[in-house]
Amino acid sequence: MMICCCLLVISASAQPGITEMNQAQQNLKSDFFSALDCALVLAAIFGTVGAVRIYHNWQMGHPRIDEQVAAWFFASFFMVLAGVFLRAVFGL
Numbered sequence: 612m613m614i615c616c617c618l619l620v621i622s623a624s625a626q627p628g629i630t631e632m633n634q635a636q637q638n639l640k641s642d643f644f645s646a647l648d649c650a651l652v653l654a655a656i657f658g659t660v661g662a663v664r665i666y667h668n669w670q671m672g673h674p675r676i677d678e679q680v681a682a683w684f685f686a687s688f689f690m691v692l693a694g695v696f697l698r699a700v701f702g703l
Contacts, residue, residue, distance in 0.1 A: 639701065650694035657687040 661683025669676055 647694045647698060650690050650697075654687040654690035654694075657683060657690060661687065 661679070665676060665679050665683065668679065
């Protein structure tokens with residue numbers, strides 16, 4: 612009788628149930644999509660700020676515009692790929 616009671620207590624607190632796992636997955640999905648949207652917004656901000664700065668430097672006659680174009684482009688491109696990568700890693 613004592614062994615049965617011990618086994619019931621151990622099995623009751625061993626692992627979470629299906630409902631808890633589904634709730635955790637739903638929480639991850641809702642938090643992740645807001646992070647993905649944040650990555651895309653940051654990419655758009657990087658692209659806009661980069662375009663304005665490059666245009667300003669071009670009008671002022673500064674050299675090495677090509678390096679600035681590549682730097683700002685790849686900064687925004689990295690943010691887009693980071694969002695896609697995180698989406699693939701978490702399987703959402």
